[in-house]
Amino acid sequence: MADSSSAGAPYLRVAGAIRDRIANGTWSPGDRLPSRGELGAEFGVGENVVRRAQELLIAEGKLEGRAGSGTYVRAPVVRRKLRRTPRPRSARSGVAPAGFSGTWEADSTAKVPAPPAIADRLGIQPGDPCVCTAYEFFTDRQPVMLTTSWEPMTITGGTVVVLPEGGPLAGKGVVDRMAHLGITVTRAVERPRPAQADRGQAHLLGITTGAQGTLIERIHYDSTGRAVETADIFIPADRWDIEYDVDMPAPNT
Numbered sequence: 001m002a003d004s005s006s007a008g009a010p011y012l013r014v015a016g017a018i019r020d021r022i023a024n025g026t027w028s029p030g031d032r033l034p035s036r037g038e039l040g041a042e043f044g045v046g047e048n049v050v051r052r053a054q055e056l057l058i059a060e061g062k063l064e065g066r067a068g069s070g071t072y073v074r075a076p077v078v079r080r081k082l083r084r085t086p087r088p089r090s091a092r093s094g095v096a097p098a099g100f101s102g103t104w105e106a107d108s109t110a111k112v113p114a115p116p117a118i119a120d121r122l123g124i125q126p127g128d129p130c131v132c133t134a135y136e137f138f139t140d141r142q143p144v145m146l147t148t149s150w151e152p153m154t155i156t157g158g159t160v161v162v163l164p165e166g167g168p169l170a171g172k173g174v175v176d177r178m179a180h181l182g183i184t185v186t187r188a189v190e191r192p193r194p195a196q197a198d199r200g201q202a203h204l205l206g207i208t209t210g211a212q213g214t215l216i217e218r219i220h221y222d223s224t225g226r227a228v229e230t231a232d233i234f235i236p237a238d239r240w241d242i243e244y245d246v247d248m249p250a251p252n253t
Contacts, residue, residue, distance in 0.1 A: 014053035102139035
């Protein structure tokens with residue numbers, strides 16, 4: 001039997017009923033909701049109405065979608081701090097937060113034509129071949145952050161470090177891998193800006209399409225000023241506080 005209805009559009013009625021069940025303990029954090037078909041049959045609505053109700057509750061932080069698994073009651077979110085303190089020799093070269101204790105998965109593809117925006121950042125021609133690596137970072141087996149990295153194959157092609165997560169320097173980061181080629185990475189420039197999760201990001205992170213986040217565009221430069229890597233780091237706004245730790249020059253005396 002369905003919960004008591006509330007006024008308004010059908011998806012609001014369904015969302016209200018689900019919200020009530022979470023509040024009264026019928027469904028607890030971590031519980032998997034019935035399928036959209038089952039909920040639709042119970043509430044007398046179509047699956048699209050249930051989907052819209054679930055998306056509303058995901059945006060409110062009451063539910064979470066898990067790729068290939070279903071929709072779950074969300075546990076209280078523990079906010080984490082993402083420190084963007086320069087650490088030139090860090091293993092992840094600024095990709096993961098300081099003290100990150102989770103895991104990550106990476107998928108690299110070689111000979112990917114550089115899109116115009118990426119080519120502009122790297123100072124190469126659109127269509128020039130790059131290695132594109134997509135990272136998913138996990139904490140408590142849940143995805144918490146995404147990064148897509150691009151490296152020109154004119155730099156790494158034909159070397160043992162062509163794949164960031166393969167070969168003898170797998171996972172060592174941009175600084176160490178470039179040093180293996182005799183290239184000294186001297187600085188990184190980051191441009192944070194507000195962003196909304198697209199469909200692919202939302203699917204991987206278990207959030208709703210359009211959820212607020214921060215996109216950090218990063219470029220690593222070598223000692224000659226050449227860009228050797230660029231990345232887009234997408235950070236969900238409800239899970240991270242971004243902190244920049246900036247050294248200040250000594251006062252003039």
